[in-house]
Amino acid sequence: MTHQPIHGPAHVYGDNIDTDRIIPGKYTKTLDTAALAAHVLEDLDPEFSRRVRPGHILVAGRNFGCGSSREQAPVALKAAGVAAVIARSFARIFYRNAINIGLPVVEVEDHRIQPGDEVSIDLAAGLVINHTRGETYRAAAMPRQMMDILAAGGLVNYLSRHGDYV
Amino acid sequence: MAQTIAEKILSRRAGKAVRAGDIVIVSVDGVMATDATAPMAIQAFREMGGRRPWDPTRTFLVIDHAAPAPNETVANLHRLMREFARETGCRLYDVGEGICHQLMVENGHVRPGDLFLGADSHSPTYGAVNAFGVGVGSTDLAAAMLTGKTWLRVPRTVRIVLHGGLRPGVTAKDVILRLVKELGADGANYRAIEFTGEAVHAMSLAGRMTLANMTAEMGAKTALVDPTGLRLDEPFEPVYPDPGAEYEATLTLDVSALRPQVARPHAPDNVVPVDEVQGTPVHYAFIGSCTNTRLEDLAAAAAVLRGRRLAAGVRLVIAPASKRVFEEALAQGYVATLLAAGATFIPAGCGPCVGSHLGVPGDGEVVISSANRNFRGRMGNPRAEIYLASPAVVAASALTGVITDPAEVG
Numbered sequence: 001m002t003h004q005p006i007h008g009p010a011h012v013y014g015d016n017i018d019t020d021r022i023i024p025g026k027y028t029k030t031l032d033t034a035a036l037a038a039h040v041l042e043d044l045d046p047e048f049s050r051r052v053r054p055g056h057i058l059v060a061g062r063n064f065g066c067g068s069s070r071e072q073a074p075v076a077l078k079a080a081g082v083a084a085v086i087a088r089s090f091a092r093i094f095y096r097n098a099i100n101i102g103l104p105v106v107e108v109e110d111h112r113i114q115p116g117d118e119v120s121i122d123l124a125a126g127l128v129i130n131h132t133r134g135e136t137y138r139a140a141a142m143p144r145q146m147m148d149i150l151a152a153g154g155l156v157n158y159l160s161r162h163g164d165y166v
Numbered sequence: 167m168a169q170t171i172a173e174k175i176l177s178r179r180a181g182k183a184v185r186a187g188d189i190v191i192v193s194v195d196g197v198m199a200t201d202a203t204a205p206m207a208i209q210a211f212r213e214m215g216g217r218r219p220w221d222p223t224r225t226f227l228v229i230d231h232a233a234p235a236p237n238e239t240v241a242n243l244h245r246l247m248r249e250f251a252r253e254t255g256c257r258l259y260d261v262g263e264g265i266c267h268q269l270m271v272e273n274g275h276v277r278p279g280d281l282f283l284g285a286d287s288h289s290p291t292y293g294a295v296n297a298f299g300v301g302v303g304s305t306d307l308a309a310a311m312l313t314g315k316t317w318l319r320v321p322r323t324v325r326i327v328l329h330g331g332l333r334p335g336v337t338a339k340d341v342i343l344r345l346v347k348e349l350g351a352d353g354a355n356y357r358a359i360e361f362t363g364e365a366v367h368a369m370s371l372a373g374r375m376t377l378a379n380m381t382a383e384m385g386a387k388t389a390l391v392d393p394t395g396l397r398l399d400e401p402f403e404p405v406y407p408d409p410g411a412e413y414e415a416t417l418t419l420d421v422s423a424l425r426p427q428v429a430r431p432h433a434p435d436n437v438v439p440v441d442e443v444q445g446t447p448v449h450y451a452f453i454g455s456c457t458n459t460r461l462e463d464l465a466a467a468a469a470v471l472r473g474r475r476l477a478a479g480v481r482l483v484i485a486p487a488s489k490r491v492f493e494e495a496l497a498q499g500y501v502a503t504l505l506a507a508g509a510t511f512i513p514a515g516c517g518p519c520v521g522s523h524l525g526v527p528g529d530g531e532v533v534i535s536s537a538n539r540n541f542r543g544r545m546g547n548p549r550a551e552i553y554l555a556s557p558a559v560v561a562a563s564a565l566t567g568v569i570t571d572p573a574e575v576g
């Protein structure tokens with residue numbers, strides 16, 4: 001599978017956004033992804049779930065997704081339409097979970113993306129382009145193992161295809 | 167090649183010598199998921215084509231996060247877990263048996279030298295028994311259930327040396343709160359932490375669990391506690407680091423002068439000595455969570471509250487770490503002492519720690535809690551304020567109605 005091009009406006013937030021703010025624990029006990037999407041980022045920005053559209057890009061500061069191991073966090077973002085998350089750094093488990101469910105995550109230490117900037121992401125080249133400001137940022141390299149899983153569309157697809165880690 | 171504890175354990179599981187930075191596929195010794203993560207893991211496992219876990223006797227499911235079920239959705243997720251356990255023969259801990267991490271350690275499911283995957287971020291707790299515990303999400307856990315393996319990057323290790331002895335009334339919780347402040351919320355992201363030093367050697371198993379548990383609040387991948395002084399029921403082969411092993415950094419802390427610590431809202435690294443928040447009115451005191459509700463924690467709370475009553479307008483809710491802890495606390499008389507003081511016991515499990523049920527705070531209420539996280543909304547209400555502290559500080563604060571150093575009410 002090749003990656004879909006990712007291009008959309010940015011929603012920009014700050015540092016240390018924990019998983020309780022991505023999706024509060026009280027809403028996580030469900031397998032209904034639409035129910036998760038309805039409460040995504042609710043305690044951070046109550047307007048977000050109404051404003052986000054398919055293809056939009058979430059941009060955050062350092063340590064995005066710290067806290068719980070709940071996979072409901074990236075699932076809620078993906079179900080809400082978020083096409084990718086760009087952050088200066090990610091908490092370890094969130095980063096892995098996002099890849100595993102096929103939500104592209106891109107670590108860019110240095111960027112000047114502002115709310116509403118039109119941004120596109122070239123995963124294969126590891127580049128983020130800010131069309132509004134005419135700037136290009138280099139993303140941190142992703143381990144090959146993760147690239148393979150993301151390219152398969154997530155770990156479920158990867159393992160149903162290969163049966164094991166290869 | 168001189169190795170850290172993390173490198174040693176992962177080398178054994180990879181079947182070759184590995185070092186920090188390597189990406190390896192490793193076999194796991196056990197996997198665990200809870201009612202917050204297992205339903206999604208079971209779904210992913212089935213989508214991967216899984217029928218039975220690679221080893222049902224090493225696959226553990228725990229119903230602890232919202233137990234007993236608060237509503238029909240959760241009740242049906244619990245049902246799904248029970249049915250899966252029945253079909254596949256994996257081990258299920260049902261409602262009221264206790265918190266996942268406590269059960270894995272208490273029942274010897276995780277052993278020294280093991281590589282253990284938990285679909286819960288506080289899995290580094292297993293470092294208390296000298297095991298490499300790592301938190302993963304549901305899909306990673308499903309993959310491990312299917313293959314008996316996972317992939318990971320061998321972490322670099324930060325060594326923390328704790329010198330000196332703790333003053334009476336100061337606990338492992340105060341040490342780890344102080345360290346979380348020092349390192350910050352992402353200070354140990356992707357890293358293993360090794361704890362050593364005479365203050366660690368002197369710690370009980372419960373204290374070691376508290377210490378390792380909150381390394382999750384610095385983003386650590388795993389925590390490994392020096393096995394010197396560790397006492398377990400079964401004989402075991404300890405894993406020590408090699409002399410000359412390479413550390414990314416070594417941090418030294420003399421704990422002898424440490425005073426009780428408190429994390430202020432809304433971040434676990436927002437820590438100050440108790441004096442700085444002394445006098446803050448509290449409405450709700452919670453003793454619970456995988457950080458702090460073992461027998462010695464209940465003993466500490468009972469020691470503060472013996473023969474006394476909670477302050478008017480304050481409620482104290484206690485969720486024992488496990489049914490076994492509860493039984494032992496009953497036998498020791500701690501439960502009677504705490505009940506007489508006005509405390510309320512709820513079933514062993516996560517209780518209000520994660521805001522799913524059983525004790526959500528009201529708007530504007532101030533909570534003093536022995537748990538590990540005080541993120542906004544953590545206990546189910548974004549308009550409440552959560553302070554984190556040791557069980558002794560929580561009990562002393564419940565007694566006076568304001569945040570209090572237990573030494574003041576001695």
Ligand code: SF4
Nearest residue numbers: 265455456516519520
């Ligand atoms: S007690 Fe709290 S922190 Fe520990 S496993 Fe349960 S919900 Fe998570």
